Amino acid sequence: MMINNTQSEQYQKLTQELRRGVLVLAALSQLQEEKYGYALISRLAEKGLDIEQGTIYPLLRRLEEQGLLVSEWNVEGSRPRRYYQLSEQGDEVLQDLAEDWRQLTQVMEFLLKDGGN
């Protein structure tokens, strides 16, 4: 029982790390059109990538500080919302990262099939 628990905790940590790595790319890919945080979470969840709120907002802030996103408050809806969108630099980074990602998935596919033989 103890072992199972430890294993599942271990698995959770590893899968979290794996997801964390792709999170930036996932968020950037969906911000070619402006979205507010919750809309981005819903969109990603809809497409099969569940992200906690506590992860996405700090991430958006960080990407904005790095100049990859721009944001502005919109007060027209039922409540004020901060909308994020790719900056020019963010757009370029997205293209490069997407290319890296495609290459990486090919390599990973190969490695997983190959199994070291």
Add this chain to the structure above:
Amino acid sequence: MNLIDRYIHEVGRYIPRRKRGDLLEELRSSLGDTLEDRYGEEPSESQIEDLLKEMGRPREVAASYYPQSQYLVGPALYPLFRMVAWIVVAAVLGAQVLAWGIGLFLAGETYAVLDMISSLVNSVPNALGWVLLTFMVLQYFDAKPYLEEESWDPGKLPAIEPDQEVNRGETIVGLVFGILFLVMVSFFPQWIGFITAPGGKFYPNPVILDNSLLIQIALMVGVGFNLILLWRNRWELTTRLLRIILNIYNVFVLGLLVNDHTRWLAARGSGGLLDGLAAIEGLAEGGWELVGLHAFRWAFLVALIVTSIEILVSIYRLVRNQLKKDFSVRDAVVKIE
């Protein structure tokens, strides 16, 4: 939405003031969106609680905005570490400047700019190193500034009471001056006194020299208390009581100092409160010590009065807060009935 307000207020306590507004506004907006999406326009209190449980403790939410990998000092301790580091830098710089000032003033020593810079380059990283080391040990033993129960219950979020907010600026200033005075009294008590003119004759205060241990204790306890206050970051029953006890001790020490000054002055025929004025007239004949000791006695007397008033105010606040608590419990009981 009261619970949301309390939650957001609590998150804000862990975020630097200048970043707080925008960040909390976004948190409020996202909580609103999530609630509306899940439960419609009017979510119940328990639905809000569920969401807040899912979001996590306020401290953790705030810490997520300051990502740190492979912690030497983790998110739980980091805000306190940052603050203590600033305080220590300020105190070290202050002590250094004070030492130069006193040297220049009393002994007429002059320092080369390069020497001053090199001593700062040595002392500041040295002090910061010790702070870091202390916090690394705290981190290693997983010390947490707040005692937390096992599960996080949004229902137990404290109410928003401006009265219980600790004025951090004031506390930090108190801490820096406390450390400075402590350094003075502990290491250079002979330098506490008065001087006739820059570069002129210096008179140490004999009463302070006689009572330095009592003063040291008061200052040390004061520094400790300010650290506890910053650590807890909220006025609570224990901190309010501690402050009252500490201030009673301070009044005792100040009373003793005033009394000893009076005895010293009376022995020289100048014991009355207004005899200082006569002493000033005697300055031409070199009555510096009398004037100096009169000035010190007035300063301690004012401090004694201010501290006594502070005790009364603290007691008043303590009683008022306890009464308020009793009322709110009674109101809740009436509502349930």
